[in-house]
Amino acid sequence: MPLFIGHMDPGLRAVAMEKNMSLDGMGARHNEPALFGRTWGKFEEKEDRVPKLEQLNSLGFMCSLNLVLNKKDLIKMELLLLETFGWNLCMPTPAHFIDYYLNAAVQESDLYNGWPLSSLSKTKAFMDKYTHYFLEVSLQDHAFLSFRPSQVAAACVAASRICLQISPSWTTALHLLTGYTWDHLTQCIELMLL
Known part of the structure; x- marks a missing residue:
């Protein structure tokens, strides 16, 4: 055990x-x-x-x-x-938010290079892999500590959408789910994509 x-x-x-x-x-x-x-x-x-x-x-x-x-x-x-610990056992990390955000990361109305998605399930699988890759990137650079964990997780999703050429890069559903606008995420996304 x-x-x-x-x-x-x-x-x-x-x-x-x-x-x-x-x-x-x-x-x-x-x-x-x-x-x-x-x-x-x-x-x-x-x-x-x-x-x-x-x-x-x-x-x-x-x-x-x-x-x-x-x-x-x-x-x-x-x-x-x-x-x-003052009964405070939870220090949230970006990983705590990723799976929740992935629920809205890809939708049927999304476009790939301006065309409808050919396979929603395959796109979701790639989104999962890319998002977890960016999560790993965020763990390797102390610069990400200046962002909230939920913001880093949201930026992981946005960076993945950019790399997978899914448009729009940030949807209303993601904004409502995460509470972050594109402007809130830009600096963190740019750091991920360097």
């Missing part, structure tokens, strides 16, 4: 590991990553993927340290983690 700390936002993961959370009173200082993985998993994953108490207790490092958690201590530590 994987621990979910690797799947979370890198900024939140760094904060989690840097915070000096005093779990010493419960003899659990060494299992903070496992505990954080469980707490994060409850928030981000499907329930069947969240490690159970028995699974945590059977982890190699828990056994080698002779640590055994009971339900009361586990709940106490989870509450301590949540309080440490």
Whole structure:
């Protein structure tokens, strides 16, 4: 069973590991990553993927340290983690918005080089690939940190529409869904297309 700390936002993961959370009173200082993985998993994953108490207790490092958690201590530590973060576990990233925006990224009324789309499903598949490519581009340049995560995600869709020669480059439906006009996105799009 994987621990979910690797799947979370890198900024939140760094904060989690840097915070000096005093779990010493419960003899659990060494299992903070496992505990954080469980707490994060409850928030981000499907329930069947969240490690159970028995699974945590059977982890190699828990056994080698002779640590055994009971339900009361586990709940106490989870509450301590949540309080440490002020119950704020979600730091949205552009990836949180991409799938939502992709729902409106391609429509039947769109045109390819001035002609109707020949295959809506193929165009949507290409849109998905291009948008995720631009999402990766945005992760590799700190300049994108000056934009809101939702704005970066919207710019990924717009840049993909440009590359795929879909017109108009930004639709009313996308404007209504994202809350961004073309002018709001121009600077971010230009940075992506450099």
